[in-house]
Amino acid sequence: MEDSHVERFSASTPKPRIGIDGGDDNKNWRRRVNGVEVSVPIVCGSIAFFRGKKAKEYRTHNWTVYVRGATNEDLGAVIRKVIFHLHPSFKSPTRVVDSPPFTLSECGWGEFKIDITIFFHADACERKLELSHLLKLNPEIYSGPQSPNVPVVTESYNEIVFPDPFECFLSRVINHPAVHVSKLPEGLNLPPPGDAGDESYYKMKKGDTKDHPLSHWFSKFSEADELFRLTATRQKVQADIAELKRQLVMVDAQPEQF
């Protein structure tokens, strides 16, 4: 498989704007594409249901913590496994989820910070990524006894950014629905994705969360509102700046009038 990669590269025309990572001859097929950014929008969150009548002292809530695609697409193309570090009072608190959807369900009574470690496929990145999520079981504002039908949902939007991605990774994910790729530079010739001997890339099992049982509790994150507010505020600030500049000029001119 590696030979075929090498052959393909030696036969192709020299590509502009591709930097060689490390200059290691063994890995010249792992060239990085400069100026391109691959970003994966994710939502990291938890959903907690009160158990109602079935609640016991130490098992009051059923909760699920997860890392999902922001549009519920399959993250398995990028993420290899996710480790959820639970509170030490849980049995074997290091929970590994190595296939999408990356969710973990448990039963407990306490709120705590869950550390999440995300591991990527080798062609994407060899480093892991850490984030954390605060598990919330009880609603912020007390509004009567909790109903077992209405969960407490805490979600936060984020994006995993791969600056200067590897060629092989880029070519593999460039048309994947879970992945955003920034504008590619002109004249970039990506090699076609070879069969990456790792079958986990093309798992038959569904990894997306579109039909997840909890999916109707998922929030939709839209950048439109925030963007609108930001641009409006910027315009206002720019107007203020212009006004102040005008005044400055006037103040400078004033002493000469006398």
Add this chain to the structure above:
Amino acid sequence: MGGTDAKDILGLPKTPLSLTQEKKSRPQKESHRKPDGISREVYALTGGVAPLMPSIDVTQLKRPPPPDEKVAWQWLPVKSSARKDDLQLYHWVRVVNDVPPTGDYSFAKYNKSVDVLKYTDDEYENHLTDPVWTKEETDQLFELCERFDLRFTVIADRFPLSRTLEELKDRYYSVTRALLRARAQSPSELANHPLIKQPILVFFWRKHLSKYYFSISGHKQEPYDMTRDRERKRALSMVLSQSRHQEKKDAEILAEAKRITEMRLAARRAAEPDVPANENIGSVSPSSNSQLPATAVAPSTLTMADYASTLASLRMLHVYLRTYGLEQMVQAASSAVGLRTIKRVEQTLQDLGVNLKPKVPTKTVCDEHLELRKEILTLLNLQKQLQYKESEGSSHREGTYGAMPDTPKDRVFASEPFGFGGTFLLSPSFQNFMYYFTISNLQGVCLSVFTAERPIKKEPKRKGPGRQSDTPSPAHKRPRKLKASDL
């Protein structure tokens, strides 16, 4: 004597030798008793503390000599192995029971000398010839080296032909080295010779344990290098001859450089240690940092470098969260400004209804957020500038009243806000302390009383009667609450 007085006060017996009984009755004294055999004052001279290890057996000091020994002092001749001539010297010797002491002269062991090698003519012909040095010169050099124990300053002084000290040293060391190499039976005995040690040892270690050879080889010895020696001496004399003024300037420059590197380091704090500082910005995607505010009132090239280095460090991570990236960029932007300004920016953001951390941090949202922060910084800077300019401007206007010759060096704001929003200026150059009445066209008389530690003149904004300002400065339009934090 003071000692006896102290003992008097304490009501203790005065004889120093009877200390053993008094140990318990003197709790105020130092916890360690003074040893027998020497008086307390002498003991105190050595610090008053018992040594960790007894250096002298103190009991020996005042012991009477053993009765069976008969000691006499005799004027006897000395034989010293250190002396090569036949000079006969005499000294006093302590003779016990008519037996004079044996052994070499006790100081002969200090007569050390250097092992200067002697070469034969053959050896010279084969190994030691040099274009610049004649055999006679080399012979003379070696003779002097032997005579003066390699004290090159003396040798250089006495060398009959004019050669610099460094040349002499160079010749001596290279001759010795060549001689050693030529004479050596096997490389191993060479390896331990101090003059040869380093090159061989380094080579060996480098092959196998490249990381560790510095620590193991201990004292590093390098073959004598004439030019390096000259440079070293020149540098030393330069440092020695620096004037105090130059020293101060050097120290200032170093402190400044340190400050700048620390600022840069702070911007790259989260990155790996091998981040290249001069990444090509052009290769990064254009939208992220192309729109730096062109209207920045206080453009600092340092901020540009901060952004670039933060971006570079982010790229080095190979993967990061968008929120993390935004945090880093915000930190880079705030690294050049003080904490107060950062708080003001955040307050402004909140007032404008913008989340301090975006709820949906996509790329565009983060970029916009960053740009907004930068613009707010610019805005605040401009506001400050305007305030300053206004106060300056009003001081110029009041120049006709013969009070204010130059721009004020500092400003202090009165604690009460004034209706028309004028600023008060103080000039330290004036020694008089005066009250001024302010008359505004709309409001009544405001009297401001100002007290200060040093006599300062207070210069309020004045309007003459019947004179209307056509273009009232913006300060009049908006009554501004003046705070010390505005400075």
